[in-house]
Amino acid sequence: MRGWWKRLDWLALAVTIVLIAIGTIAIRSAGYARVETVFHGMWISNLMTAGFGLVLYFLIALTDYRKALGFVALPAYVVSLLLLVAVLIFGAEQFGGRRWLWFFQPSEVAKLCVIVLTAVLFGAARSRVAGVRTTFCGFLLAGALVGVPALLILAEPDLGTALTLVPSVLVMFLAAGVWRKGLVTIVLVGGLAALAVLGAVYEAERPGVPAARREKILRYVPLKAHQLKRVRVFLFPEEDRLGAGYNLRQAKISIGSGGFSGKGIGKGESNHLKYLPQAISMNDFIFCVWAEETGYVGSAVLLALFGLLLLRGCRTAFRATDGEGRLLALGVTALIFAHVYVNIAMSVGIVPITGLPLPFISSGRTFLIVVLCGLGLIQSVNIHREEKKHD
Amino acid sequence: MSAGERESCRVSRVACLVVAVIVAAGLLQLAFRLRELQVDDAAEYGYASARQSIRRVQIGGTRGRILDRRGVLLADNRPSLSVACRPAVFQRRTWEATVDAIEAAISNAARTVGRPSPLSRKTIRRHVNQTLAMPLAVWLDIGVDELARFSERANEHPGFFVLETEERIYPQGSLAAHLVGMVGRDRGEATEGDEKYNFFSPELRGRAGLEHYYNSFLRGVSGERKVLVDARGFAIREWVVSEPRKGLDLRLTLDSNLQRTVELQLRGLSGACAVVDPRNGDVLALASAPGFNPNEFVPVLRSELYSRYSSDPRKPLLNRAVGGAYAPGSTFKPVIALAALTAGVPAELTYDCTGVFRLGQMRLRCASRWGHGSLDMRHALMKSCNPYFCNLGLDIGTNAIQVAASAFGFGEKTGIDFGIDMSGTVPDADWKMRMYGEKWFLGDVAQMSIGQGMLLVSPLQMALAAGAIGTGFRVTPRLKADLPVARTPLPFKAENLAVVREGMRLVVAGDGESRGTGWRGGVGVPVSVSGKTGTAEIGRGATRRKNTWFIAYAPSEAPTVALALIVENGESGGVTAAPKAAEILREAFRK
Structure with missing residues (x-):
């Protein structure tokens, strides 16, 4: 423990604090655009949440992950599964899904728990599972580990959250060497299936396709009506600007009209004149608010900060002295990257619109705490890297 | 690093590098895409943003006068005051609730002005539906007493204000009435050359006689006001882009x-x-x-x-001379x-x-x-x-x-x-x-x-x-x-x-x-x-x-x-x- 401040990744901490500041500014801008005065003070609650999250960050960072996680990982995983079941039963219905339990979203907590348990089971030297990881048995275990919470999250339904869990855990499995042949096959099959769905929707929704043929193709496409609509908007963004394509169109207008240097903080017209959909401007579309007010300069700075933070995560993983630490750092980094990439990419029309928060910037409290805990784990890997020698 | 440690760390180091490369590549892709939107196409999106949030409003110029051959005024303008309200002050979640709020505020203000509301609910709804960004003129051409009553208690009626316009006056009364004609108030249709505007100030337009025949001569050149509107169409801010110019006086051969x-x-x-x-x-x-x-x-x-x-059998509106x-x-x-x-x-x-x-x-x-x-x-x-x-x-x-x-x-x-x-x-x-x-x-x-x-x-x-x-x-x-x-x-x-x-x-x-x-x-x-x-x-x-x-x-x-x-x-x-x-x-x- 001595000299932990020397091993702490100060750069990552600094970047984290700057990102929290940026998030607070963006939430303040988005909140003041709302008619409901409740949201005007949202930035203060975000700061308070961040403060609480930073306390957890340091507590976790100063705890030796090797000692603690062995005891915590499995119970935490089980509890998170119970919470996921509870949210399906007691959760408040909102926007066509049950995602909220009291004041937090169990699905966000579950993602971190899955990552932690995966790291412990497949990374730790003491783990009995580690021995069978390269076999089909290990593969089945890994599948169950991710599959159960993923299915529960899908049942909420929250496709976006379930989809971010998959790549981060997949990265960990691949790194840990879990039955590579099978994994690679599954990744390939999954990718091809996604492409096939996209292709089928394109073929069905192309202008000039007779209604009968459209019906026939769509019968085989496993998408719900609102998901189909989003895929359609993604494939044909210029159609239906006032209907389903409105959100994407407005997101692009606010980002694009920000120009190189932006309209000034608190002066984003798309946001303040409520063209940007109000219900999601503080969460899924918060990047648009920031990009409009600070322009390309601001969005590039934000991307650079995320890049710095994520590459520091990769560095920590690279320098980790044990499999557990390396898997932890990789999993958390992959999870944050998945959120950053999908959120910004959907705002600029690269991927279909899915409801995913942007780490630090969106106003979700549960997610902010989860992300800070995850980064705390990475710091713990940094701090406790060398300690094994002295045991 | 000892051999034992290496053994214990069975997780691939290469994976870390691969993830780093994927992160860098993903963020660079986003950066390029953002450059496209915010630098290359910035002007286009800026225009789209302005087009959806800015309404161009035409302001009518003061109408020219009509004089006889000796300069006697046959048609002139007089200042006219109206009490109007800004719909944005009364916005509610739904359109019906907004119409309700405006209607309630008008009937409240009616007691102060001392004149019953001349607007039906249908008219208010039409204004909300079609010309939301414009003020809604409620009591047209109010008298001195009404103005005094309203001004005294104007702060009790937020959203209401006194609108200054001009009304036509015919100083010679019925003299040459068939010839001079009359004007009416337009409700927002485009006049020749004004198609670029989204909204039109209620403007005087000749309906009959010379007021009609020489309308474009008399009406002057429109000015322009821009109104910034929010996503629902409520006016947020407005500014004058160009002032209108006064119309020309029409000198007649008439004695x-x-x-x-x-x-x-x-x-x-x-x-x-x-x-x-x-x-x-x-x-x-x-x-x-x-x-x-x-x-x-x-x-x-x-x-x-x-x-x-028009139902008088002697047809007073018919100009028999021509x-x-x-x-x-x-x-x-x-x-x-x-x-x-x-x-x-x-x-x-x-x-x-x-x-x-x-x-x-x-x-x-x-x-x-x-x-x-x-x-x-x-x-x-x-x-x-x-x-x-x-x-x-x-x-x-x-x-x-x-x-x-x-x-x-x-x-x-x-x-x-x-x-x-x-x-x-x-x-x-x-x-x-x-x-x-x-x-x-x-x-x-x-x-x-x-x-x-x-x-x-x-x-x-x-x-x-x-x-x-x-x-x-x-x-x-x-x-x-x-x-x-x-x-x-x-x-x-x-x-x-x-x-x-x-x-x-x-x-x-x-x-x-x-x-x-x-x-x-x-x-x-x-x-x-x-x-x-x-x-x-x-x-x-x-x-x-x-x-x-x-x-x-x-x-x-x-x-x-x-x-x-x-x-x-x-x-x-x-x-x-x-x-x-x-x-x-x-x-x-x-x-």
Whole structure:
């Protein structure tokens, strides 16, 4: 423990604090655009949440992950599964899904728990599972580990959250060497299936396709009506600007009209004149608010900060002295990257619109705490890297 | 790192590098895409943003005034105050709730202003649906008391404010009302050249008369205001981009003194009078009775008032001077005379008048019950002898009459710069077959020769014809003072014109037993007057009426004034119309 401040990744901490500041500014801008005065003070609650999250960050960072996680990982995983079941039963219905339990979203907590348990089971030297990881048995275990919470999250339904869990855990499995042949096959099959769905929707929704043929193709496409609509908007963004394509169109207008240097903080017209959909401007579309007010300069700075933070995560993983630490750092980094990439990419029309928060910037409290805990784990890997020698 | 440690760390280091590369690649892709949106296409998205959030609003310029030839104001502007409200102050979650809030606020403010709300819920909803970014004018043209009451407690009514506009005022009241016309308030349709605007300020637009005909001349150049609106269309902020420019003043050829005299002569009657300067076409007076007061239509034309006017059987809204189609009666005889002279009939030709003209079954009576005896063309004009002109017309035929009539412009528009310009009818065989499916009989020729039957003219046409006989030129009438003069010589020989002029002089000038039918038309006029009376009979039996005419030009030697006056349901041209014409001519030549 001595000299932990020397091993702490100060750069990552600094970047984290700057990102929290940026998030607070963006939430303040988005909140003041709302008619409901409740949201005007949202930035203060975000700061308070961040403060609480930073306390957890340091507590976790100063705890030796090797000692603690062995005891915590499995119970935490089980509890998170119970919470996921509870949210399906007691959760408040909102926007066509049950995602909220009291004041937090169990699905966000579950993602971190899955990552932690995966790291412990497949990374730790003491783990009995580690021995069978390269076999089909290990593969089945890994599948169950991710599959159960993923299915529960899908049942909420929250496709976006379930989809971010998959790549981060997949990265960990691949790194840990879990039955590579099978994994690679599954990744390939999954990718091809996604492409096939996209292709089928394109073929069905192309202008000039007779209604009968459209019906026939769509019968085989496993998408719900609102998901189909989003895929359609993604494939044909210029159609239906006032209907389903409105959100994407407005997101692009606010980002694009920000120009190189932006309209000034608190002066984003798309946001303040409520063209940007109000219900999601503080969460899924918060990047648009920031990009409009600070322009390309601001969005590039934000991307650079995320890049710095994520590459520091990769560095920590690279320098980790044990499999557990390396898997932890990789999993958390992959999870944050998945959120950053999908959120910004959907705002600029690269991927279909899915409801995913942007780490630090969106106003979700549960997610902010989860992300800070995850980064705390990475710091713990940094701090406790060398300690094994002295045991 | 020891071998044991390496063994314990079974997780691939390469994976870390791969993830780092994927992170870098993903973020770079986003950076490139953002560069596309925020740098390359920034202008396009900036335009899209402005287009969806900025509304262009047209501001109308102050309307030009209308003046008579001496500068007397016929139409002017006065400042007008209205109480209006801004819908944005009352926005609620749903549109219906917003309409509710506006309606409640208006009925609340109504107690302060002291006038009930003039707007129905439907009107408020239409405003919210269509012109949300604009203020909603509630009480138009409020008085001093109402303004005082509202201003005192304006802070109790947030969202309401006093809107300054202009209203039209007609200082001369009903004078020349048919001519000047009236204005109405537009509700947002584009005028020529203003298509780029999203919204239009409720602007005055000419609805009738010169206000209508010269609308684009009077209305000035629009200014522009921009309004920043939010996603729902509520106004957030507005600023003026360009100020409107005032419209031009319209100077008329009209003489308001003469116009007043003319209207006085027509008071209480149905009829019309046109007074022109035959040298240049100046319209000195153009009156139609009964009339109306255009100030009653300001600030808005109320429907009950309009329906009262439009359902009045005497048709006060009809401009009879240019829009009335009347049989000219005997005032058409000078045209017949010219047609006959042109056809080679000598002026000295005489016919015998027995008091009645017979043609087959038809009997046409003369003004003189016992007949005029034998008379020539000059005296036939002077005494307005019907049999003489029936015979003359039958001798020369329809075609010769038509040629002469069209030389004066009968059957076609006069070309006056006014919205109404009745062309009238000069019938012939084709026309009658087309309209009635009947043949053209000799009786039709006889009727036409005394200005009856299917022949129809407007009073303005008659005044212009009278002037043309006096000067030998046909002119295009003009109301706007600076229009160019358009004159064409009449295609008649000077000696033929001289015969008709002599006949028309005798109509007024004669004396004692030998005086003409229109002698009353010259009484008290300081210059010599030439004229012609006319009494056109309409209908048969119980509905039989007489429209009485007098046309004249003066001074006889070099005419400067020509007029035509018609009084509906009069006694005769000489008794009813001629004395009124004399009054008008006295005013025209008053020193």
